[in-house]
Amino acid sequence: MNTTRRAVLGAGAAGVALLSTGCAQPAGDQGAQLTTILDRVSTQILQESPERCTALGVTEEQAGGRFIDKLSDDSKEGARRYRGILETALRDLNALDRARLAPQDAVTLDVVKTSFENSVATSTYEIGSGAGAPYVVTQLTGAYTSVPDFMDNQHPLTTRDETEAYIARLGEYVRQLDQDTAIIAADATTGVIPPDFAIDKAITQLNQFARAAPAQTVLVQSLVRRLPEVSEIPEADRAGYLTRAETAVRDQILPAYQRQIDALRAIRARAPHDAGVWRLNQGAEMYAVSLRQRTTTSMTPDEIHDVGVDLVAQYTSEMEAILQRQNMTQGTVAQRIQALSRRPEQLYPNNDTGRTQLLADLNVQIQAVTALMPNAFTTLAQAPLEIRRVPVTTEAGAPGGYYERASLDGSRPGAYYINLRDTREWPKFSLPTLSYHEGVPGHHWQISIQQESGSIPFIRSALLGFSAFSEGWGLYAEQLADELGVYADNPLGRLGYLQSMTFRASRLVVDTGMHAKRWTREQAIQSMMQATGDLETSVATEIERYSVWPGQACSYMVGRQAINRMRETAQNTLGARFDLKGFHDTMLGNGAVPLSVLDAIMNEWAASRLRA
Structure with a gap:
């Protein structure tokens, strides 16, 4: 997941290494004009997001200039400039004659226009990051949630120049933090204040970083760990870089953190407890726009809610049958799943030893399901996959799992992150389906095939994303793993898969419940707990996520049902x-x-x- 303000286009998959749009042979001059427009806007988008350039592994020529020592502009002015790029591109694309395009180019035109139209519609609401993320800083949004991990895991550190750029980006991070802080205050004057629980968790996470000794922060420790690998920098010079980084953290970054904490505390007394965006000015319109972007459909909140209710009933019935066969007959389905989740044999020790074993078991599951892929695909993904723990500094508010694409140049593998703040949230029967969703045959498989195809236009494969497709595929991948027989000898594992499906169906119910039907946070928590049997701590984190990302959670099951x-x-x-x-x-x-x-x-x- 990408929580930066430049994520307005969606979290797209990595793509081919050439910047050429890869359009088919033009029909007349329309195809050539399409290529020119898309090449131009691709470069403009990359120029606006240095982080994306680094994540993709593009060259300076492809990116339209140097980016390794920069971070994106998080200000409202930057967001307007970005929207202007898309609006100009849309005017040019609308002037093309679709009927005169080759079929492949016509598809590309439809894809790009849909993405840009939805992005412009959401960003027209000039609060937070637009209609789909209306609060600039929460437990899930803001530069503080993404930049430290980006610096540690994505900023390359193999040369002296990259090391100097790392130091420069520490200064850029201060600017981003202060831009977010300015927006907190500006949005609050218009009544846009995050819910109290979102502010509280953001302050907790900001404090966790701010209270650390500068030398112990991830921003300095990343250099400590990686500098010895930079052959251009002799050992005698390394201490100087560490001192510069520590000074930047102590004298610039930590004060910026404190300014952001103070800004959140200043609005905390006015923070509502209401979870939904209905309470905001034009909240209903914002939710409709966000749903359209997230699902790429015109489904209404009521339609989505009803689908969720029906699916929860269906999966509950299937779980009941499995529980009956396991001689678990006392209590509701949710109560029996909760009881199963507490069994000692289902739990990993809640310590580093338990976390290490959990990660090892996930890797075994990935290897096993990868061996089954030739049964369902002719084209096989090649990119390696790593399974990592969510950073401790953001795990309190982070979701249970998420995927990070591999770089285009092959220098960084794909990775899926699992939140291990409390291993009791991951009973063993629930884990396989997470690997199938985030890894194989889910996000990693889908994105790697897209990246490795070599025929998908760069703007589509690298810069655009459609949550209903990618998350819908991730959920379909869980189903596909079941169809391939991964649970043939593991009925409790299949129970975990059905619980996962119930969880995603429940998302339709609670997301629309909070944002359209004015449910409280507590109503939503109780609804999801009753549907899934998940622990309250885990469910609360999910509900709070949906509160600050309205509509996003609906994309999963809407997409899966469409597939x-x-x-x-x-x-x-x-x-x-x-x-x-x-x-x-x-x-x-x-x-x-x-x-x-x-x-x-x-x-x-x-x-x-x-x-x-």
Whole structure:
């Protein structure tokens, strides 16, 4: 997940290393014009987000200039400038004659326009990061949540120049923190104040960093760990870099943290406890815009809510059947799952030894499911995957798991992060499905295939993202793992999979409940606990996440349901000619797209199979 303010386009997957849009041979001059527009806007987007340039591993030529020593502009002026780039590009794209484009280019036009239109619509609300993230600093949003981990895990440190750039970026981080702090105060004057629980957790996490000795912060310790690998810097010079970093943290960064803490404390007395955006000016309109961007559909809150209610009932019935076969018959389904979650044999020790074993077990699960991939795909992902612990400094407010794409140049593998603040939140029966969602055949598999295809336009594969597709695929991947037989000898593991599905269905209920039906935080927590049987601590973190990212949680199940509908349609159309490998290869081979575009792609695939 990317919580920077430049994430307005969505968290897109990594793409091919060339900046060329990769458009098909132009039909007349329309294809050439499309290529020119997309090349221009790709460079402009990269120039606005140095962090994205680093994450992707692009060259300075591709990025339109030097970026390694810079961080993005988090100010309101920066957000307006970014929106202006998209608006100009949309005007140029709308002037093209779609009918005169080659088919592949027409798809690219549809994809890019949908992304830009949704992004402009959400960023028109000039608060926080727009309609989909209305508060600039919370337990999940703000530079403080992302930059330290970015510096430690993504900023390269192999040369003297990269080391100097690291020091320069520490100064840039101060600017970002202060820009976020300024927005806290500015938004508060218009009544845009995060819920009290979001402010409290943000202050807790900010304090955890701010109270550390400068030399012990991750920003300094990253240099301590990595400087010995920089052969250009002799040992005698390393101490100087450490001193410069420690001085920057002590004299600039920690005071900036304190200014942000003070700004949050200054608005805390006025913070509401209401969790939904309905309470904000134009809150209902903002939620509708955010849902449209997140789901790439026109589904209403009521429609999404009803789908969730029906699915929770369906999965509860399936879980009941498994529990009955396990002779667990006393209490509600949620109560029995809670009892199972507390069994000693289901728990890892809540210490470093337990966390190490948990990570080792996840790696074994990934290896096992990867071996099954030829049964469902012809095109196989090649990029390596690492499983990491969520940084301790942000684990209090971070979600249970998330994925970070690999770099384009192959210098950094893909990684999925798991929150290990309390291992009791991860009973063993619940863990496999997380690996299938975040890793294989989920996000890592989908994004790696997109990155490695070599035929998807750069702007689509590297810069744009569609949550309904990527998260919908992640959830579909959990289902696919089940279909491949991973739970054949593990009924409790399948119970964990169904619990995960119930959890995602419950998200539809509670997200719309809070933001459209005016549910309280506590109502939402109780609803999800009753549906899933998860621990209250874990559920509370999720509910608080949905509160500050309205609509995002709905993309998972809306996307998964759409993929299943497309698969069922293709099976009905093709009958015995249906090829699951071909279906998957076509879906992932075209990269992340809006659901409406995906539907057209998959219908054409089925039609082409019939013609063949």
